[in-house]
Amino acid sequence: MNLxxxxxxxxxxxxxxxxxxxxxxxxxxxxxxxxxxxRIIDFPLSNCVNSEIHTVGVLxxxxxxxxxxxxxxxxxxxxDRRNGGVTMLTPYAEMDGIxxxxxxxxxxxxxxxYLIEQDPEYVLILSGDHIYKMDYQxxxxxxxxxKADATISVIEVPWNEASRFGIMNTDAEMNITEFAxxxxxxxxxxxxxxxxxxxxxxxxxxLTIDNDIENSSHDFGKxxxxxxxxxxxxxxxxxxxxxxxxxxxxxSLWEANMDLLNPHSGLNLHDPGWRIFSSNRQxxxxxxxxxxxxxxxxxxxxxxxxxxxxxxxxxxxxxxAQGATLYECVVMDSVVINSGAKLARTIIPPxxxxxxxxxxxxxxxxxxxxTQEIIDDWKGSAKV
Amino acid sequence: MKLVAIIDASVKLPExxxxxxxxxxxxxxxxxxxxxxxxTLSNIVNSGISSVGVFPSYPFVxxxxxxxxxxxxxxDRRKDGLFFxxxxxxxxxxxxxxxxxALEEHMIFFEKSRQEYxxxxxxxxxxxxxxxxxxxxxxxxxxDITEAVSDGKSLRSYMLKKSLLIEFLRNYRQDQVFSVEDCxxxxxxxxxxxxxxxxxxxxxxxSIDSYFKASxxxxxxxKRKSLFLPNRPIYTKVKDEPPTxxxxxxxxxxxxxxxxxxxRGTVTDSIVSRAVVIRENTKVDHCIIMQKCTxxxxxxxAYVIADKNVYIExxxxxxxxxxxxxxxxxxxRILKExxx
Numbered sequence: 001m002n003l004x005x006x007x008x009x010x011x012x013x014x015x016x017x018x019x020x021x022x023x024x025x026x027x028x029x030x031x032x033x034x035x036x037x038x039r040i041i042d043f044p045l046s047n048c049v050n051s052e053i054h055t056v057g058v059l060x061x062x063x064x065x066x067x068x069x070x071x072x073x074x075x076x077x078x079x080d081r082r083n084g085g086v087t088m089l090t091p092y093a094e095m096d097g098i099x100x101x102x103x104x105x106x107x108x109x110x111x112x113x114y115l116i117e118q119d120p121e122y123v124l125i126l127s128g129d130h131i132y133k134m135d136y137q138x139x140x141x142x143x144x145x146x147k148a149d150a151t152i153s154v155i156e157v158p159w160n161e162a163s164r165f166g167i168m169n170t171d172a173e174m175n176i177t178e179f180a181x182x183x184x185x186x187x188x189x190x191x192x193x194x195x196x197x198x199x200x201x202x203x204x205x206x207l208t209i210d211n212d213i214e215n216s217s218h219d220f221g222k223x224x225x226x227x228x229x230x231x232x233x234x235x236x237x238x239x240x241x242x243x244x245x246x247x248x249x250x251x252s253l254w255e256a257n258m259d260l261l262n263p264h265s266g267l268n269l270h271d272p273g274w275r276i277f278s279s280n281r282q283x284x285x286x287x288x289x290x291x292x293x294x295x296x297x298x299x300x301x302x303x304x305x306x307x308x309x310x311x312x313x314x315x316x317x318x319x320x321a322q323g324a325t326l327y328e329c330v331v332m333d334s335v336v337i338n339s340g341a342k343l344a345r346t347i348i349p350p351x352x353x354x355x356x357x358x359x360x361x362x363x364x365x366x367x368x369x370x371t372q373e374i375i376d377d378w379k380g381s382a383k384v
Numbered sequence: 385m386k387l388v389a390i391i392d393a394s395v396k397l398p399e400x401x402x403x404x405x406x407x408x409x410x411x412x413x414x415x416x417x418x419x420x421x422x423x424t425l426s427n428i429v430n431s432g433i434s435s436v437g438v439f440p441s442y443p444f445v446x447x448x449x450x451x452x453x454x455x456x457x458x459x460d461r462r463k464d465g466l467f468f469x470x471x472x473x474x475x476x477x478x479x480x481x482x483x484x485x486a487l488e489e490h491m492i493f494f495e496k497s498r499q500e501y502x503x504x505x506x507x508x509x510x511x512x513x514x515x516x517x518x519x520x521x522x523x524x525x526x527x528d529i530t531e532a533v534s535d536g537k538s539l540r541s542y543m544l545k546k547s548l549l550i551e552f553l554r555n556y557r558q559d560q561v562f563s564v565e566d567c568x569x570x571x572x573x574x575x576x577x578x579x580x581x582x583x584x585x586x587x588x589x590x591s592i593d594s595y596f597k598a599s600x601x602x603x604x605x606x607k608r609k610s611l612f613l614p615n616r617p618i619y620t621k622v623k624d625e626p627p628t629x630x631x632x633x634x635x636x637x638x639x640x641x642x643x644x645x646x647x648r649g650t651v652t653d654s655i656v657s658r659a660v661v662i663r664e665n666t667k668v669d670h671c672i673i674m675q676k677c678t679x680x681x682x683x684x685x686a687y688v689i690a691d692k693n694v695y696i697e698x699x700x701x702x703x704x705x706x707x708x709x710x711x712x713x714x715x716x717r718i719l720k721e722x723x724x
Contacts, residue, residue, distance in 0.1 A: 284417075299630065
């Protein structure tokens with residue numbers, strides 16, 4: 001990459017994702033397993049590498065250990081480099097104490113030293129919460145051709161859902177006129193994807209101004225964008241077409257997994273032209289036995305399938321015994337499902353052992369996030 | 385660890401010719417996602433050995449591409465690690481393990497290595513041989529050379545002191561002994577010969593027949609469990625394949641499948657490698673389908689070994705037998721008319 005056009009990506013991976021309940025008790029949201037072998041953070045990281053952006057700062061705060069170990073030197077994403085590569089950025093102590101990241105903009109502000117060292121032309125701000133495949137170079141070209149100071153990637157959402165998102169109001173040339181956070185009466189259905197490109201000098205300027213505003217929440221959407229609009233900087237919206245999903249809730253995480261099984265969802269992991277890279281375990285091939293039955297299922301390596309599985313995503317080293325039935329489930333790594341168990345529309349977190357004849361979920365019902373407590377309660381009630 | 389390992393990947397296996405036209409036997413795909421050499425390399429690493437020399441035979445690009453600097457086996461070390469030791473003569477391949485002429489070319493590798501003992505092994509024996517245990521037995525027995533055996537068969541792995549190997553390499557011409565295996569077979573005078581009895585999974589892959597048999601045996605749970613031991617994993621160069629997709633209407637039974645494949649047809653008693661595509665209404669029975677093969681609609685295949693990148697046109701019927709499976713060579717395009 002031409003040094004004059006150097007881009008540094010800053011990936012916000014500190015989110016707790018509390019709406020994902022027990023899945024994020026011990027790990028940060030970007031570390032949540034997805035799609036049979038991935039973690040959410042594989043998507044923005046792979047997008048960076050596939051977009052030829054090879055300098056990535058990963059900002060972590062909540063439960064960072066798993067993420068740090070997972071990313072390591074960045075080898076799976078080809079980010080173990082002499083120049084650039086991946087750098088893990090955690091809150092650190094200074095002369096006047098430890099400063100936790102307080103808001104998305106504040107997290108970047110606290111790492112200005114890293115960015116000053118890198119001295120890029122452009123800064124790409126990403127979040128570690130979304131499942132999507134995106135060529136950031138195309139967005140950068142858009143940013144350049146519009147001579148923008150900041151470009152915000154937007155996606156059209158159904159009008160009736162627009163009030164759940166941060167909405168960008170634009171003029172006909174895609175210039176942003178207003179940012180509305182979760183508007184009750186949305187004027188547009190262009191939702192911010194949490195993907196921003198800033199000219200580095202402008203970003204530095206407005207982060208510094210924002211830092212001195214006492215009642216600021218130090219958020220890109222709520223504070224930095226309005227601040228820049230007020231100062232008449234040129235902000236444009238880049239209309240992204242393609243699959244994008246915020247997997248912030250149990251339901252949306254389940255839906256995104258199910259989207260993999262739908263050939264028309266637009267989410268295709270089998271595209272060799274845009275590979276999603278991931279840290280690979282060394283496991284033997286999957287085994288489907290005489291009694292195994294699979295219909296519309298993703299299966300990863302190391303699994304032994306003896307039961308009946310339909311419309312489900314099966315992670316590595318899962319064992320499904322003969323006589324067990326699964327429908328529309330997401331079964332995370334190393335889960336054991338014993339004989340006679342019957343599960344539908346359930347997310348099964350890693351390492352759980354499902355006892356014999358355990359039943360949960362309705363093929364038409366709500367999405368369930370299984371926990372050890374639910375299993376223990378069931379065992380308790382079965383004894384009585 | 386007092387042991388350095390030599391993998392002699394230059395042994396000629398004429399009965400595997402169909403699979404070795406474009407690669408050395410060491411890089412023949414096996415068990416869906418491995419190459420033969422993975423088993424030997426993994427045994428070496430699982431035995432705590434950190435210095436390995438690989439003697440390849442031509443054409444070795446495929447092997448080099450596969451093992452690289454040994455990263456997948458944790459052998460990319462500053463100290464010791466993996467050494468690729470090709471020899472200058474193109475026809476260096478021979479019938480026995482541990483050819484002295486080849487080893488001699490890399491005398492400096494042996495002279496420089498710090499380890500006291502050497503194990504010379506091959507990559508056509510798939511096993512869980514523990515070289516650490518073998519070394520203990522070798523030292524205890526007081527033998528000069530120890531051969532690994534199992535069930536009365538030689539596993540063609542040999543252990544000896546490095547100093548003795550160097551002595552062999554200096555004198556083999558006048559002594560008219562041409563390899564370590566040759567020396568052991570002929571029980572050359574003046575040395576003590578020992579055997580190390582290995583109990584556990586093994587398969588000697590030296591012909592299409594033994595390759596097919598060993599592959600099919602992996603479908604038996606007991607066999608499979610004795611090869612894939614959780615505490616002694618088999619390592620390989622990993623590709624970033626997504627999970628395998630079992631599509632609507634597919635049926636897969638009694639089959640081993642690697643990642644990245646898309647299955648719409650019916651597969652029974654088979655080994656399916658990574659990134660394979662099997663389309664609608666196609667039957668695959670007792671087959672070994674290697675990576676990136678595509679089998680179009682309405683095919684009927686039984687007892688077929690399809691090497692990498694084979695394309696089979698829609699409607700093709702190919703029936704081999706258990707005794708004589710049909711081998712499709714790497715990259716072949718099978719057209720319906722041609723097999724008629």
